[in-house]
Each structure stands twice: as C-alpha cells, then as structure tokens.
Amino acid sequence: MARGFFTLAFRVLTLVGRLIIVLVFKLLATLVSSNSKQPLADMASASGTQGTRAEKKTMRAVVWEGKPYEMAVRDVPRPEIIQSQDAIVRITTAAICGTDLHTYHGTFGSATPPWSMGHEAVGVIVEVGQSIEHFKVGNRVIVPFSSDCGFLSVEQRFEDQGAFYGEGSDFGSEGGAQAEYLRVPFADDSLVAIPDDFSSDLDWLFLSDVFVTAWTGLDYAHFQAGDAVAVFGAGPIGLMCAYSAILRGASKVYAIDHVRDRLDKAASIGAIPIDFSSEAGTASEQILRREPLGVERSVECVGQECLNHDLKPEQNYVIQETIRVTKYNGGIGILGLYIALGKSEGTPRGELMDKELSISIPAMFRKNLSIGSGPVNVSLYEVMPRVFELVKSGRAKLSWIVTSQVGIEDAPKAYDRFDKKLEIKVVIRFPWVREQPVQVSSEPVAEVETAGEEGSRSEEKSPVKISSGRKKPRRPSQS
Numbered sequence: 175m176a177r178g179f180f181t182l183a184f185r186v187l188t189l190v191g192r193l194i195i196v197l198v199f200k201l202l203a204t205l206v207s208s209n210s211k212q213p214l215a216d217m218a219s220a221s222g223t224q225g226t227r228a229e230k231k232t233m234r235a236v237v238w239e240g241k242p243y244e245m246a247v248r249d250v251p252r253p254e255i256i257q258s259q260d261a262i263v264r265i266t267t268a269a270i271c272g273t274d275l276h277t278y279h280g281t282f283g284s285a286t287p288p289w290s291m292g293h294e295a296v297g298v299i300v301e302v303g304q305s306i307e308h309f310k311v312g313n314r315v316i317v318p319f320s321s322d323c324g325f326l327s328v329e330q331r332f333e334d335q336g337a338f339y340g341e342g343s344d345f346g347s348e349g350g351a352q353a354e355y356l357r358v359p360f361a362d363d364s365l366v367a368i369p370d371d372f373s374s375d376l377d378w379l380f381l382s383d384v385f386v387t388a389w390t391g392l393d394y395a396h397f398q399a400g401d402a403v404a405v406f407g408a409g410p411i412g413l414m415c416a417y418s419a420i421l422r423g424a425s426k427v428y429a430i431d432h433v434r435d436r437l438d439k440a441a442s443i444g445a446i447p448i449d450f451s452s453e454a455g456t457a458s459e460q461i462l463r464r465e466p467l468g469v470e471r472s473v474e475c476v477g478q479e480c481l482n483h484d485l486k487p488e489q490n491y492v493i494q495e496t497i498r499v500t501k502y503n504g505g506i507g508i509l510g511l512y513i514a515l516g517k518s519e520g521t522p523r524g525e526l527m528d529k530e531l532s533i534s535i536p537a538m539f540r541k542n543l544s545i546g547s548g549p550v551n552v553s554l555y556e557v558m559p560r561v562f563e564l565v566k567s568g569r570a571k572l573s574w575i576v577t578s579q580v581g582i583e584d585a586p587k588a589y590d591r592f593d594k595k596l597e598i599k600v601v602i603r604f605p606w607v608r609e610q611p612v613q614v615s616s617e618p619v620a621e622v623e624t625a626g627e628e629g630s631r632s633e634e635k636s637p638v639k640i641s642s643g644r645k646k647p648r649r650p651s652q653s
C-alpha cells in the first residue's frame with residue numbers, strides 16, 4: 175500500500191516537473207520572439223544608440239566618406255543648440271542636388287571627410303535658442319542652402335556668402351540636410367517660414383535652392399521679358415531655369431541636353447528641346463539655324479564636368495557654346511559648378527578639374543557680351559520674396575521635376591540612379607510618428623504624409639517673418 179502510494183507520488187512529481195520545464199521553455203521562446211519583432215528604433219537603442227526613444231542622441235544621415243561613387247547612410251550625432259541664435263529643424267523632406275553629384279564623383283567638397291550631405295530641405299522647428307525672435311517650435315520652414323553668416327564682414331572671404339550645408343569643414347562645418355535633424359545657425363535670418371496651410375513639402379522644397387538659383391541665373395544674364403533664352407543642361411537647375419524664363423515672359427526657351435527624359439520634361443513645359451549630341455549638329459549650330467543672330471540670353475546649368483557633342487568630357491565646352499549662341503549685346507549666366515579644388519581625401523578625383531579654362535574673349539568682346547557667374551550670393555536673396563509669392567499664389571508649381579521619392583536608407587541607390595541620369599530629381603522623405611522616425615520601404619512613398627505637414631495644421635498662423643534688422647532684409651514677408 176505504502177509502496178503504491180510512493181510510486182504514484184513519484185509519477186505525479188515527474189509530470190509536474192516536466193510541465194514546469196515545458197512552461198519555462200515556452201516563456202523563453204516567447205521572450206526571444208517578441209524581441210525579434212522589436213521596431214527598428216528600439217533595436218537601435220538596444221544596440222548602442224544612446225538613451226530611450228525620447229532621448230535618442232543619434233540620427234540617420236547621408237554621409238560622404240571620400241569614396242568616389244559611394245554614398246553611405248550612417249548614425250551620426252543628433253545636432254544640438256550651440257548658440258542662442260540656433261534652431262534645430264526636424265527635416266521632413268530633403269532633395270539630392272546636382273552639386274551633391276560633384277562630391278559623389280570625388281571632385282568637390284572639403285579636404286577632410288567624412289561629412290553629412292545635403293543642402294535642400296524643408297522641415298519643422300523642434301527647438302530654438304533663446305535669442306530667436308521670429309520662429310517657434312512647430313513652425314514649418316524652408317531651409318535655404320546657405321545659412322546666414324550672422325555678422326557684417328569687411329574682409330573678402332568665401333564664407334561671406336554664409337556657410338553651406340552638407341559640404342564639410344571647408345564650407346563652414348554646417349551639418350547636412352539629408353538627415354533627420356539639422357542645426358540652423360542664425361535661424362532668424364537663415365530660414366523662411368512656410369505659411370501654415372495644407373500645402374505639401376514639395377510645393378516649397380525647391381525654394382531651398384534650385385528655383386531660386388535658376389531664377390537668379392536669368393538675372394546673371396540680364397534677362398528681360400521677350401528675350402529668347404538658351405538653357406544649357408536640363409537637369410533640375412536647367413529645367414527650373416527654363417520654367418523661370420517661361421514664367422518671366424521669354425519669347426522662346428531652348429532646353430539643351432542629351433538625355434531623352436530630360437528633353438521630354440523640358441518640352442512638357444513649353445521649352446524647345448535640343449539634343450546637343452544629335453547628328454543635326456552641336457546645340458549652337460541647331461539653334462543658330464533657327465535664330466541666325468543668336469538668342470539674347472544663355473544660362474549655363476551644367477558645370478565643369480560637362481560633355482561635348484561627342485559626349486566626351488571637355489571642361490570649357492558649354493561656356494564656349496553659350497558664347498557662340500548668344501547674340502550681340504546679350505548676356506550669359508553661369509550657374510554650373512566651376513571649381514578646381516585639387517586632390518584631397520575629401521576630393522580624391524579633384525585633380526581632374528582644370529584650374530584654368532580657356533574661353534574665347536575676342537568672341538565675347540566682339541559681341542559685347544556680359545557675363546555673370548558664381549554661387550547665388552546671399553546678398554541676392556531679395557529674389558526670395560518674389561519667387562516665394564509665386565509659389566504661395568500657386569502661379570509657380572515646382573513639384574513636377576520630382577521623379578522619385580525614397581526613404582533615407584535608399585539614398586545611396588538614389589544617388590546612383592541620379593548619377594546615371596535615370597532620375598531628374600530625387601527627394602528623400604522622412605515620415606514620422608510623433609518624435610520617432612519609422613522604417614520606410616524602398617518603394618516610392620508618394621503619398622506619405624509627414625508629421626510636419628500634419629502637425630502644422632494644429633499650429634496657429636506663423637508670425638510675420640521679416641529680417642531681424644541685423645542685416646538688410648532679404649527674406650519674404652509671410653503676411
């Protein structure tokens with residue numbers, strides 16, 4: 175009897191033990207499984223990104239590491255307020271610029287990599303320094319490509335134009351805008367407020383560079399309504415230049431490129447496409463057959479890495495073409511990048527850019543041509559109020575140049591496609607849920623709504639945005 179009782183008790187205990195072991199294993203499996211389903215942001219925290227979600231100290235950014243034809247996306251320190259005139263902008267949409275491709279080719283940028291890329295963006299202010307007067311947290315803003323330098327300088331320095339985002343330490347050590355956050359120095363004079371309405375980021379993004387720059391290229395060429403214009407290059411700047419010329423009353427606009435999609439895009443807005451590699455002859459030959467005296471204005475939107483009629487590199491080719499095609503008393507604007515920085519770690523192919531280029535001064539002299547060139551100067555920013563009003567009124571619509579929208583993890587692929595001329599303009603979207611970025615798919619995210627746009631709807635009207643008075647006014651009024 176007693177023996178039977180002990181046997182039964184032993185069996186019961188064995189069964190209970192097995193049950194406990196099974197339960198422990200199931201519990202462990204559940205824990206492992208739930209951990210593997212953690213969102214990316216949490217995994218990043220667990221694997222080294224500091225702090226909790228709210229205290230995250232790093233962010234994702236497109237980074238140039240000095241390797242030609244390679245762009246990386248890395249965790250970099252999230253910017254913080256350094257001076258009381260700073261603002262921190264959470265980027266909602268950024269763009270890849272043709273200038274970025276010169277860095278991608280290893281021919282332009284600072285001597286010392288790495289640095290964060292990008293200088294075209296819109297976003298939402300998430301933090302302001304105590305001296306900021308015209309902006310507050312929650313304002314939607316355009317980030318023009320160059321920040322104010324803050325002080326009146328009497329010395330001739332490159333930095334007189336302000337510092338450029340996304341070009342590394344030799345250009346002011348500003349951060350890049352192809353990132354989740356950007357520190358904007360002297361924010362009262364470096365940002366443009368977006369009216370609080372239901373407009374899309376893409377309505378405003380191209381006031382950060384391409385539309386303003388393209389518009390100014392016509393000013394460089396002394397454009398007047400009624401002029402015929404030849405725009406060399408139908409990339410983003412060239413297309414925006416052709417568009418600006420049409421808006422400003424050009425009698426004819428020739429758009430010159432060799433990429434079919436770009437020429438088609440130019441034709442779609444009413445420009446006359448000219449394929450400079452065609453058997454019909456060079457661009458100047460083709461245009462001069464139609465305009466025997468030439469066009470009043472030419473704008474160069476390609477830069478020193480340009481190609482000739484045979485699609486071979488020839489660094490002075492396009493400038494020479496502008497001289498050939500521009501008529502007596504005409505004007506030439508040069509917006510493309512002409513800069514020879516030499517070889518460095520940051521510009522490993524910089525020596526390919528000739529420091530001197532020969533152009534035909536006698537031809538220019540004989541035709542009485544004038545020429546304007548260079549990066550759009552901050553002091554020319556009085557153009558911004560005019561182009562701003564065109565966008566605000568709906569007269570200028572700029573998003574038609576966009577061919578792809580991607581998440582930041584796909585930026586390297588987008589650089590490659592843009593470089594291969596498979597894209598005209600790529601924008602990087604940053605969809606947000608409250609303060610946290612979410613993983614974006616590699617598919618285009620055309621209809622993604624950013625928290626910035628969403629958030630702005632609950633904000634009250636932006637304050638009137640005018641210059642602080644420290645320097646001459648050069649930002650648009652938002653009234």
Ligand SMILES: [Zn+2]
Binds near residue numbers: 271293294319383384
């Ligand atoms: Zn740009």
